[in-house]
Amino acid sequence: xxxxxxxxxxxxxxxxxxxxxxxxxxxxxxxxxxxxxxxxxxxxxxxxxxxxxxxxxxxxxxxxxxxxxxxxxxxxxxxxxxxxxxxxxxxxxxxxxxxxxxxxxxxxxxxxxxxxxxxxxxxxxxxxxxxxxxxxxxxxxxxxxxxxxxxxxxxxxxxxxxxxxxxxxxxxxxxxxxxxxxxxxxxxxxxxxxxxxxxxxxxxxxxxxxxxxxxxxxxxxxxxxxxxxxxxxxxxxxxxxxxxxxxxxxxxxxxxxxxxxxxxxxxxxxxxxxxxxxxxxxxxxxxxxxxxxxxxxxxxxxxxxxxxxxxxxxxxxxxxxxxxxxxxxxxxxxxxxxxxxxxxxxxxxxxxxxxxxxxxxxxxxxxxxxxxxxxxxxxxxxxxxxxxxxxxxxxxxxxxxxxxxxxxxxxxxxxxxxxxxxxxxxxxxxxxxxxxxxxxxxxxxxxxxxxxxxxxxxxxx
Amino acid sequence: xxxxxxxxxxxxxxxxxxxxxxxxxxxxxxxxxxxxxxxxxxxxxxxxxxxxxxxxxxxxxxxxxxxxxxxxxxxxxxxxxxxxxxxxxxxxxxxxxxxxxxxxxxxxxxxxxxxxxxxxxxxxxxxxxxxxxxxxxxxxxxxxxxxxxxxxxxxxxxxxxxxxxxxxxxxxxxxxxxxxxxxxxxxxxxxxxxxxxxxxxxxxxxxxxxxxxxxxxxxxxxxxxxxxxxxxxxxxxxxxxxxxxxxxxxxxxxxxxxxxxxxxxxxxxxxxxxxxxxxxxxxxxxxxxxxxxxxxxxxxxxxxxxxxxxxxxxxxxxxxxxxxxxxxxxxxxxxxxxxxxxxxxxxxxxxxxxxxxxxxxxxxxxxxxxxxxxxxxxxxxxxxxxxxxxxxxxxxxxxxxxxxxxxxxxxxxxxxxxxxxxxxxxxxxxxxxxxxxxxxxxxxxxxxxxxxxxxxxxxxx
Numbered sequence: 012x013x014x015x016x017x018x019x020x021x022x023x024x025x026x027x028x029x030x031x032x033x034x035x036x037x038x039x040x041x042x043x044x045x046x047x048x049x050x051x052x053x054x055x056x057x058x059x060x061x062x063x064x065x066x067x068x069x070x071x072x073x074x075x076x077x078x079x080x081x082x083x084x085x086x087x088x089x090x091x092x093x094x095x096x097x098x099x100x101x102x103x104x105x106x107x108x109x110x111x112x113x114x115x116x117x118x119x120x121x122x123x124x125x126x127x128x129x130x131x132x133x134x135x136x137x138x139x140x141x142x143x144x145x146x147x148x149x150x151x152x153x154x155x156x157x158x159x160x161x162x163x164x165x166x167x168x169x170x171x172x173x174x175x176x177x178x179x180x181x182x183x184x185x186x187x188x189x190x191x192x193x194x195x196x197x198x199x200x201x202x203x204x205x206x207x208x209x210x211x212x213x214x215x216x217x218x219x220x221x222x223x224x225x226x227x228x229x230x231x232x233x234x235x236x237x238x239x240x241x242x243x244x245x246x247x248x249x250x251x252x253x254x255x256x257x258x259x260x261x262x263x264x265x266x267x268x269x270x271x272x273x274x275x276x277x278x279x280x281x282x283x284x285x286x287x288x289x290x291x292x293x294x295x296x297x298x299x300x301x302x303x304x305x306x307x308x309x310x311x312x313x314x315x316x317x318x319x320x321x322x323x324x325x326x327x328x329x330x331x332x333x334x335x336x337x338x339x340x341x342x343x344x345x346x347x348x349x350x351x352x353x354x355x356x357x358x359x360x361x362x363x364x365x366x367x368x369x370x371x372x373x374x375x376x377x378x379x380x381x382x383x384x385x386x387x388x389x390x391x392x393x394x395x396x397x398x399x400x401x402x403x404x405x406x407x408x409x410x411x412x413x414x415x416x417x418x419x420x421x422x423x424x425x426x427x428x429x430x431x432x433x434x435x436x437x438x439x440x441x442x443x444x445x446x447x448x449x450x451x452x453x454x455x456x457x458x459x460x461x462x463x464x465x466x467x468x469x470x471x472x
Numbered sequence: 473x474x475x476x477x478x479x480x481x482x483x484x485x486x487x488x489x490x491x492x493x494x495x496x497x498x499x500x501x502x503x504x505x506x507x508x509x510x511x512x513x514x515x516x517x518x519x520x521x522x523x524x525x526x527x528x529x530x531x532x533x534x535x536x537x538x539x540x541x542x543x544x545x546x547x548x549x550x551x552x553x554x555x556x557x558x559x560x561x562x563x564x565x566x567x568x569x570x571x572x573x574x575x576x577x578x579x580x581x582x583x584x585x586x587x588x589x590x591x592x593x594x595x596x597x598x599x600x601x602x603x604x605x606x607x608x609x610x611x612x613x614x615x616x617x618x619x620x621x622x623x624x625x626x627x628x629x630x631x632x633x634x635x636x637x638x639x640x641x642x643x644x645x646x647x648x649x650x651x652x653x654x655x656x657x658x659x660x661x662x663x664x665x666x667x668x669x670x671x672x673x674x675x676x677x678x679x680x681x682x683x684x685x686x687x688x689x690x691x692x693x694x695x696x697x698x699x700x701x702x703x704x705x706x707x708x709x710x711x712x713x714x715x716x717x718x719x720x721x722x723x724x725x726x727x728x729x730x731x732x733x734x735x736x737x738x739x740x741x742x743x744x745x746x747x748x749x750x751x752x753x754x755x756x757x758x759x760x761x762x763x764x765x766x767x768x769x770x771x772x773x774x775x776x777x778x779x780x781x782x783x784x785x786x787x788x789x790x791x792x793x794x795x796x797x798x799x800x801x802x803x804x805x806x807x808x809x810x811x812x813x814x815x816x817x818x819x820x821x822x823x824x825x826x827x828x829x830x831x832x833x834x835x836x837x838x839x840x841x842x843x844x845x846x847x848x849x850x851x852x853x854x855x856x857x858x859x860x861x862x863x864x865x866x867x868x869x870x871x872x873x874x875x876x877x878x879x880x881x882x883x884x885x886x887x888x889x890x891x892x893x894x895x896x897x898x899x900x901x902x903x904x905x906x907x908x909x910x911x912x913x914x915x916x917x918x919x920x921x922x923x924x925x926x927x928x929x930x931x932x933x
Contacts, residue, residue: 201908
């Protein structure tokens with residue numbers, strides 16, 4: 012085993028390999044609530060695709076497990092190292108290779124962060140609209156989990172923007188999939204298969220994404236509602252109205268209080284409205300033109316009133332941005348408050364009221380406190396669970412996931428399965444599909460070195 | 473072999489199985505220009521998923537090849553039977569199982585046609601926006617080829633609308649993928665893998681698609697241009713303007729003349745404009761509001777003028793619809809005119825001018841006449857080739873495809889590889905990716921009974 016570390020140092024140079032006491036603790040965990048720090052055999056930090064290829068050739072030859080890491084901002088343990096394995100970190104592969112204005116696409120190395128890409132795109136009037144709430148995340152990591160975020164309601168998730176990839180297969184072979192075009196019917200879609208595969212099929216080294224024009228005008232509307240059920244019931248009506256929001260989030264009262272307090276944000280909601288509000292809807296509209304935005308906001312405000320809002324506030328731009336920024340911190344606020352786990356289930360959007368009611372009942376039964384918010388237009392809810400007893404919590408989480416499945420949903424809308432949600436996923440997913448996924452995995456990675464234990468448990472592989 | 477036909481008759485009933493002289497010639501071909509009619513061992517017309525499962529169980533057990541057929545409207549030979557194999561036709565699986573207004577999704581059996589679905593959706597104000605130009609095509613067939621069409625520029629292609637599938641694996645196992653939600657990070661995306669797999673991985677029995685609100689107002693704008701190069705060079709500018717067209721098509725002069733003549737359509741373009749026009753741009757805009765549509769049309773007209781249009785015509789609604797309908801017939805007009813083959817290549821949209829220039833040069837060298845139109849905003853061009861000598865034509869097509877690949881494009885933007893484009897695909901595609909596709913195919917279909925010779929040649933499988 013030491014042999015591979017020596018070979019890696021020879022090939023990549025000593026600065027690119029950390030082993031034993033040299034390993035920075037930063038590389039031993041992700042941001043997941045329950046991820047346990049694990050030290051790998053070595054952290055490898057390649058600078059080029061050729062180096063990634065060389066790393067995988069060596070690892071595959073010696074059957075050494077390999078875990079990929081973008082920026083370690085994931086929440087499901089996907090980037091947590093395997094003891095005795097390599098952690099391949101993409102934090103040195105940070106080149107924006109091309110911003111192609113004529114084709115509205117960008118090609119970046121896997122370690123480029125969302126923030127870095129956004130800063131490069133702003134001056135040319137373009138945007139990569141996927142916004143999973145953590146701008147220090149890497150594009151490669153986003154591809155791996157098929158990251159979503161608040162703007163998915165309008166723009167879709169990562170997979171809807173990825174046009175092509177460069178990826179390294181387990182044996183070191185480099186392939187390029189897709190290209191600078193939005194449509195193709197030329198063979199199996201390897202791009203879409205690799206997106207969301209959580210590092211279990213190949214290591215992604217380059218990503219080509221579709222870009223959108225950056226619109227000039229946006230407005231944030233905040234509507235308090237008397238109950239959670241009235242908020243969530245309003246959502247299908249808003250979606251079918253044709254208003255096409257950029258963001259459509261619900262927050263329960265606990266979450267709203269926590270995030271605004273944490274951000275030091277005063278929204279000037281009168282006390283009598285606040286006292287009657289158990290939940291909030293936050294809607295962001297966007298337009299190419301200020302006059303159309305104003306009309307759309309007026310139309311939306313009327314609609315929200317008709318749908319039972321206690322009041323409708325059109326926030327001044329700074330307050331609107333601050334509220335969205337505060338919402339993006341909801342996970343961290345919840346973690347600071349001592350949340351023990353987080354649910355990222357997705358259900359059909361019209362099932363959200365019933366789902367949240369059922370989850371509420373399950374939490375009461377389990378003596379757990381819950382707080383929630385989420386991408387309600389997509390049926391994707393994030394529920395923080397406060398219940399320190401691991402056994403009680405595990406039973407509760409299984410029940411919550413089973414309920415989502417029973418309503419036609421899935422275990423994860425955007426965080427991925429990783430190691431954190433694998434038990435729920437494997438319990439609930441059709442064994443025929445799990446077996447098929449294992450066979451597909453083997454088609455890419457015959458020796459099972461890539462991301463062992465992520466998405467699918469290691470044993471039967 | 474006769475044994476399996478008897479068993480199929482026992483299981484499905486005699487009305488559901490055609491063999492020998494009973495086989496209707498309709499089932500022996502698709503609409504491809506070069507597809508050769510082939511009689512299968514039997515045509516099987518299941519009415520339920522359970523019957524499809526039973527057919528595959530029998531076929532897999534006896535290693536009998538199976539080709540799936542939606543409505544036979546494909547252009548790449550994908551649904552042409554294999555001699556000695558079964559043709560499984562979905563023309564009896566035509567139930568619209570659910571139109572779910574709350575979640576804006578529809579679930580249909582694979583044999584439901586686009587026209588049938590559209591008629592069911594119009595009264596409830598919803599639309600399935602994918603429009604590949606042949607409304608008698610089935611949803612199952614569209615899934616198989618990842619069909620595109622004119623509205624892809626705005627709404628994307630089939631894969632962007634398919635949320636879930638029911639599919640039968642080669643051994644008869646029925647799986648359900650995805651669901652009534654637009655985002656998921658829960659395991660490998662089997663839905664996206666099966667979309668576009670041309671019946672080589674599984675037989676699709678049910679399709680769940682996302683629906684959109686049906687907008688009330690649309691306008692068709694026609695702009696003649698002096699040269700093909702000025703039209704295609706205008707496209708990136710139009711796309712980056714933020715105008716977001718529903719349709720953005722180019723037609724060369726030959727195609728425009730042929731389709732309008734065939735449709736008996738007089739567009740009232742003054743002779744002096746027509747005489748100077750070598751190509752046309754057709755743009756359809758759509759809006760929720762008439763006033764915004766008018767503003768957008770005015771803005772577009774100005775932009776097209778700035779981008780070199782000889783004139784800009786806003787067509788009256790009836791003429792606009794008639795022109796789009798005529799454009800949809802371009803393939804059939806071209807076939808009637810004696811076209812020998814059709815190219816469906818895709819290139820980065822900014823490469824279209826260079827690509828068409830190169831194709832023009834190649835055609836001249838080969839003594840071939842060409843006529844073209846296509847989804848220029850997507851970089852997807854359809855070029856009819858008139859060159860009766862098969863050897864000369866084959867060399868020309870290889871050169872045309874190689875040119876597309878060399879510009880970062882792909883062999884097919886929407887028609888699929890099938891059998892018709894397989895030689896080009898296998899010549900140009902990376903052997904490592906072809907090998908990977910074969911291994912994925914084997915993960916689904918270990919005995920290689922599904923769609924033999926489609927997409928990938930049969931031998932090395």
